[in-house]
Amino acid sequence: METTWLSGPEWLAVLRIGIGLWWLESFRHKDKRAWLERNAGISWASSVAAKHRWSFVQRGFAAGVAPRPRLMTWLVLGSELAIGIGLVLGLLTPVAAAGGLLLNLTYLVLMIHDWAEQGQNWSMAVAEVVILFAHGGQTWSLDEALGLF
Numbered sequence: 001m002e003t004t005w006l007s008g009p010e011w012l013a014v015l016r017i018g019i020g021l022w023w024l025e026s027f028r029h030k031d032k033r034a035w036l037e038r039n040a041g042i043s044w045a046s047s048v049a050a051k052h053r054w055s056f057v058q059r060g061f062a063a064g065v066a067p068r069p070r071l072m073t074w075l076v077l078g079s080e081l082a083i084g085i086g087l088v089l090g091l092l093t094p095v096a097a098a099g100g101l102l103l104n105l106t107y108l109v110l111m112i113h114d115w116a117e118q119g120q121n122w123s124m125a126v127a128e129v130v131i132l133f134a135h136g137g138q139t140w141s142l143d144e145a146l147g148l149f
Contacts, residue, residue, distance in 0.1 A: 009139040013090070016097075016136040019127045020087025023100060027080040039069040041076060048110060057109060079103055087131070090141020094149060097132040101125055 001008045034040035042065065049061035065072045079099060086096025104125040111117035130136070137143035 012136045013140040016131050020084050023084030042069040090137045090143050093137025097128045101128040
């Protein structure tokens with residue numbers, strides 16, 4: 001394989017770090033005070049789920065998320081932060097990539113009617129599949145330094 005400037009594994013590391021930074025930005029830009037004090041993110045998601053075109057999303061949100069807004073707030077914020085750190089540092093890369101893929105697919109299903117969200121989540125999900133199956137933690141990573149995976 002011939003590449004420009006960097007080797008294939010190095011380009012894969014660039015992709016991993018870029019997606020990790022995207023997750024960190026997703027965490028950073030949220031109004032944490034509103035999320036933590038008023039459950040603003042979960043309240044917004046509840047309004048989206050309530051009018052969702054797929055009834056299984058409405059039922060699933062009502063049964064799993066709505067009764068636990070505080071827990072779900074911490075779960076979303078913690079997941080975005082952990083995925084971002086894991087991908088940027090290349091620490092437990094397969095776990096971070098799989099977690100990111102799961103979260104992106106969840107966001108994609110919830111926001112199926114919003115084309116802008118679909119584009120972002122599809123792009124991130126495709127990159128996470130590449131990172132996961134091409135072993136994106138082999139270069140410029142703590143996984144490499146620690147001999148993991």
